[in-house]
Amino acid sequence: MDAEAQESFREFVAGRSSALLKTAVLLTGGDRHAAEDLLQNALVKAVGRWHRIDEPEAYVRQILYRQQISRWRLKWRRREVVVAEPPEGGQAPDTAGAAETRMVLRTALSRLTARQRTVLVLRYFEDLPEAEVARILGCSVGTVRSTTHRSLARLRELAPELAAVGPRPQRPSRDFSPVEVRS
Structure with missing residues:
Protein backbone atom coordinates (compact mmCIF):
# COMPACT_ATOMS: atom_id res chain seq x y z
CA MET A 1 0.00 0.00 0.00
CA ASP A 2 1.43 3.36 -0.97
CA ALA A 3 1.64 6.39 1.33
CA GLU A 4 -1.39 8.09 -0.23
CA ALA A 5 -3.60 5.03 0.31
CA GLN A 6 -2.33 4.67 3.89
CA GLU A 7 -3.22 8.28 4.62
CA SER A 8 -6.65 7.83 3.01
CA PHE A 9 -7.29 4.75 5.17
CA ARG A 10 -6.16 6.56 8.34
CA GLU A 11 -8.49 9.46 7.57
CA PHE A 12 -11.38 7.06 7.00
CA VAL A 13 -10.75 5.23 10.28
CA ALA A 14 -10.40 8.50 12.20
CA GLY A 15 -13.56 9.96 10.70
CA ARG A 16 -15.91 6.97 10.58
CA SER A 17 -14.81 4.49 13.25
CA SER A 18 -17.14 5.98 15.87
CA ALA A 19 -20.25 5.50 13.70
CA LEU A 20 -19.10 2.05 12.63
CA LEU A 21 -18.48 1.06 16.25
CA LYS A 22 -22.05 2.07 17.16
CA THR A 23 -23.36 -0.26 14.48
CA ALA A 24 -21.06 -3.04 15.67
CA VAL A 25 -22.24 -2.57 19.29
CA LEU A 26 -25.83 -2.95 18.16
CA LEU A 27 -25.01 -5.99 16.08
CA THR A 28 -23.30 -7.69 19.02
CA GLY A 29 -26.13 -6.99 21.43
CA GLY A 30 -24.33 -4.31 23.43
CA ASP A 31 -21.09 -6.23 23.97
CA ARG A 32 -18.57 -3.45 23.41
CA HIS A 33 -15.56 -5.79 23.44
CA ALA A 34 -17.08 -8.07 20.82
CA ALA A 35 -18.06 -4.97 18.82
CA GLU A 36 -14.50 -3.65 18.91
CA ASP A 37 -13.25 -7.05 17.72
CA LEU A 38 -15.87 -7.12 14.97
CA LEU A 39 -14.91 -3.63 13.76
CA GLN A 40 -11.19 -4.34 14.01
CA ASN A 41 -11.54 -7.49 11.90
CA ALA A 42 -13.63 -5.60 9.33
CA LEU A 43 -11.01 -2.84 9.07
CA VAL A 44 -8.22 -5.41 8.68
CA LYS A 45 -10.14 -7.01 5.80
CA ALA A 46 -10.79 -3.61 4.22
CA VAL A 47 -7.18 -2.39 4.37
CA GLY A 48 -6.05 -5.28 2.19
CA ARG A 49 -8.37 -4.16 -0.61
CA TRP A 50 -8.31 -0.43 0.10
CA HIS A 51 -7.07 0.61 -3.35
CA ARG A 52 -9.99 -1.25 -5.02
CA ILE A 53 -12.82 0.05 -2.80
CA ASP A 54 -15.14 2.68 -4.29
CA GLU A 55 -17.38 3.28 -1.26
CA PRO A 56 -15.33 2.52 1.86
CA GLU A 57 -18.06 2.93 4.47
CA ALA A 58 -20.53 0.73 2.63
CA TYR A 59 -17.80 -1.86 2.10
CA VAL A 60 -16.82 -1.94 5.79
CA ARG A 61 -20.46 -2.08 6.90
CA GLN A 62 -21.03 -5.02 4.56
CA ILE A 63 -18.06 -6.79 6.17
CA LEU A 64 -19.51 -6.06 9.63
CA TYR A 65 -22.86 -7.56 8.69
CA ARG A 66 -21.36 -10.63 7.08
CA GLN A 67 -18.97 -11.28 9.96
CA GLN A 68 -21.84 -11.02 12.44
CA ILE A 69 -23.90 -13.41 10.32
CA SER A 70 -20.99 -15.85 10.35
CA ARG A 71 -20.78 -15.54 14.13
CA TRP A 72 -24.42 -16.39 14.71
CA ARG A 73 -24.35 -19.17 12.16
CA LEU A 74 -21.53 -20.76 14.12
CA LYS A 75 -23.81 -20.54 17.17
CA TRP A 76 -21.17 -19.27 19.50
CA ARG A 77 -22.31 -19.37 23.06
CA ARG A 78 -22.79 -16.11 24.81
CA ARG A 79 -20.48 -15.81 27.78
CA GLU A 80 -21.98 -15.27 31.19
CA VAL A 81 -21.07 -11.97 32.83
CA VAL A 82 -19.63 -12.62 36.28
CA VAL A 83 -19.84 -9.88 38.90
CA ALA A 84 -18.51 -9.81 42.44
CA GLU A 85 -21.82 -8.85 44.02
CA PRO A 86 -25.41 -9.00 42.82
CA PRO A 87 -26.91 -5.65 41.83
CA GLU A 88 -28.70 -3.78 44.57
CA GLY A 89 -32.48 -3.93 44.47
CA GLY A 90 -34.92 -1.21 45.37
CA GLN A 91 -33.00 1.70 43.91
CA ALA A 92 -34.98 4.59 42.49
CA PRO A 93 -35.06 4.51 38.70
CA ASP A 94 -32.78 6.92 36.87
Missing part, protein backbone atom coordinates in the same frame (compact mmCIF):
# COMPACT_ATOMS: atom_id res chain seq x y z
CA THR A 95 -34.73 9.97 35.72
CA ALA A 96 -32.53 10.55 32.69
CA GLY A 97 -35.10 9.27 30.25
CA ALA A 98 -32.97 8.96 27.14
CA ALA A 99 -30.15 7.12 28.90
CA GLU A 100 -32.60 4.78 30.59
CA THR A 101 -34.35 4.06 27.31
CA ARG A 102 -31.02 3.24 25.63
CA MET A 103 -30.11 0.88 28.47
CA VAL A 104 -33.48 -0.86 28.34
CA LEU A 105 -33.25 -1.17 24.57
CA ARG A 106 -29.67 -2.47 24.70
CA THR A 107 -30.62 -5.07 27.31
CA ALA A 108 -33.66 -6.17 25.34
CA LEU A 109 -31.63 -6.36 22.12
CA SER A 110 -29.00 -8.47 23.83
CA ARG A 111 -31.68 -11.01 24.77
CA LEU A 112 -32.75 -11.46 21.14
CA THR A 113 -31.06 -14.02 18.96
CA ALA A 114 -28.19 -12.73 16.85
CA ARG A 115 -30.29 -13.15 13.70
CA GLN A 116 -33.22 -11.17 15.15
CA ARG A 117 -30.89 -8.44 16.40
CA THR A 118 -29.11 -8.22 13.04
CA VAL A 119 -32.38 -7.87 11.13
CA LEU A 120 -33.61 -5.11 13.47
CA VAL A 121 -30.31 -3.22 13.29
CA LEU A 122 -30.27 -3.36 9.50
CA ARG A 123 -33.94 -2.40 9.14
CA TYR A 124 -34.28 0.32 11.78
CA PHE A 125 -30.82 1.57 12.77
CA GLU A 126 -29.30 1.40 9.29
CA ASP A 127 -32.71 2.17 7.73
CA LEU A 128 -32.26 -0.34 4.91
CA PRO A 129 -35.20 -1.55 2.84
CA GLU A 130 -36.32 -5.16 3.21
CA ALA A 131 -34.89 -6.14 -0.17
CA GLU A 132 -31.44 -4.83 0.76
CA VAL A 133 -31.53 -6.63 4.12
CA ALA A 134 -32.52 -9.84 2.33
CA ARG A 135 -29.62 -9.42 -0.09
CA ILE A 136 -27.13 -8.81 2.74
CA LEU A 137 -28.38 -11.76 4.79
CA GLY A 138 -28.73 -14.06 1.80
CA CYS A 139 -32.39 -14.86 2.37
CA SER A 140 -35.78 -13.95 0.91
CA VAL A 141 -37.72 -10.75 1.56
CA GLY A 142 -40.44 -12.85 3.19
CA THR A 143 -37.90 -14.21 5.66
CA VAL A 144 -36.81 -10.66 6.50
CA ARG A 145 -40.44 -9.63 7.02
CA SER A 146 -41.29 -12.58 9.25
CA THR A 147 -38.07 -12.26 11.24
CA THR A 148 -38.69 -8.54 11.70
CA HIS A 149 -42.24 -9.20 12.86
CA ARG A 150 -41.17 -11.89 15.34
CA SER A 151 -38.20 -9.82 16.53
CA LEU A 152 -40.35 -6.76 17.24
CA ALA A 153 -42.92 -8.91 19.05
CA ARG A 154 -40.16 -10.43 21.18
CA LEU A 155 -38.69 -6.97 21.84
CA ARG A 156 -42.10 -5.72 23.02
CA GLU A 157 -42.38 -8.77 25.25
CA LEU A 158 -38.90 -8.26 26.73
CA ALA A 159 -39.25 -4.51 27.26
CA PRO A 160 -42.90 -3.41 27.48
CA GLU A 161 -41.74 -0.06 28.88
CA LEU A 162 -40.46 0.85 25.41
CA ALA A 163 -44.07 1.16 24.21
CA ALA A 164 -44.31 4.49 26.02
CA VAL A 165 -41.23 5.90 24.23
CA GLY A 166 -42.67 6.51 20.79
CA PRO A 167 -46.08 6.83 19.19
CA ARG A 168 -47.76 3.57 18.24
CA PRO A 169 -48.47 3.26 14.53
CA GLN A 170 -52.04 4.15 13.73
CA ARG A 171 -54.08 1.73 11.70
CA PRO A 172 -55.93 3.29 8.80
CA SER A 173 -59.57 3.98 9.38
CA ARG A 174 -62.00 1.33 8.14
CA ASP A 175 -64.89 3.76 7.85
CA PHE A 176 -66.65 2.95 4.59
CA SER A 177 -69.63 5.22 5.10
CA PRO A 178 -70.86 7.06 2.02
CA VAL A 179 -69.30 10.43 1.35
CA GLU A 180 -71.26 13.27 -0.18
CA VAL A 181 -69.60 14.62 -3.32
CA ARG A 182 -70.55 18.09 -4.46
CA SER A 183 -70.05 19.22 -8.00
